[in-house]
Amino acid sequence: MMTDRRVRVAVMAVLAVLLCGAGMLLRPLVIPDNESAPAVLNPTEIGFTQDMLAHHQQALVMVQRLDTGVDPSIRQLAQQISDTQRVEIGTLLGWLRLANASPTNPHPMSWMSAMDMPAGHDHASMASSAATTMPGMATMRELDALSAAKGSDAESLFLQLMLRHHTGGVGMAKDADKLIASGPVKESARAMITEQSQEAGIMTLLLAQRGVQPLS
Structure with a gap:
């Protein structure tokens, strides 16, 4: 029983690592790293x-x-x-x-x-x-x-x-x-x-x- 539990914990740990790695790989597809917040004022x-x-x-x-x-x-x-x-x-x-x-x-x-200045200025x-x-x-x-x-x-x-x-x-x-x-x-x-x-x-x-x- 103790061995089975240790196996399950180990498997879950491996899955967690794999999911974390997959999330990091997919992150640029979901949220582009180079995307910046829009300027408050132009x-x-x-x-x-x-x-x-x-x-x-x-x-x-x-x-x-x-x-x-x-x-x-x-x-x-x-x-x-x-x-x-x-x-x-x-x-x-x-x-x-x-x-x-x-x-x-x-x-x-x-x-x-310049394009907004009156003509001749x-x-x-x-x-x-x-x-x-x-x-x-x-x-x-x-x-x-x-x-x-x-x-x-x-x-x-x-x-x-x-x-x-x-x-x-x-x-x-x-x-x-x-x-x-x-x-x-x-x-x-x-x-x-x-x-x-x-x-x-x-x-x-x-x-x-x-x-x-x-x-x-």
Whole structure:
């Protein structure tokens, strides 16, 4: 009896080894070893997300540099912009982390391909220009001027800078909407278009009430 039991155990052990070996041989047929998980974001989505993150971060800087003594309506608008863009910044950072991508784009606006540039534009020169600034971005001199401005001067300059900033952001979001087929990044770009266009309309009206022209 003991011998029979030992024989059965030995046979079962051999069968287990054979089955394990067969499973390893069949594994590539069932689950290819070279199959990788699909990318969370494609290069266009990553580039747009990185650039819009930088764009939003500068909007927060402008709100922070606005004189605290401005008209309550301007302060309320600035706070609304800050609250909305902080939430979106969190979303943008989350997508980049999921994609294992840097939050900074070493080549701003490079996600726009040459075929999508308007006829007659030099893609190389536009790409070089984009490396310095994105659409609507304020210069350090302008940000310093906003920090120094007080009262009505601060209100007018803030509205001018933020209106230009929103106009540039809407343009970027529209370009992303054209280039991205579907998915959450596309939906977010569309939401930005609607939201920032509405805020731009309010800022245009506020500037007109003050008799101040928008920046070119």
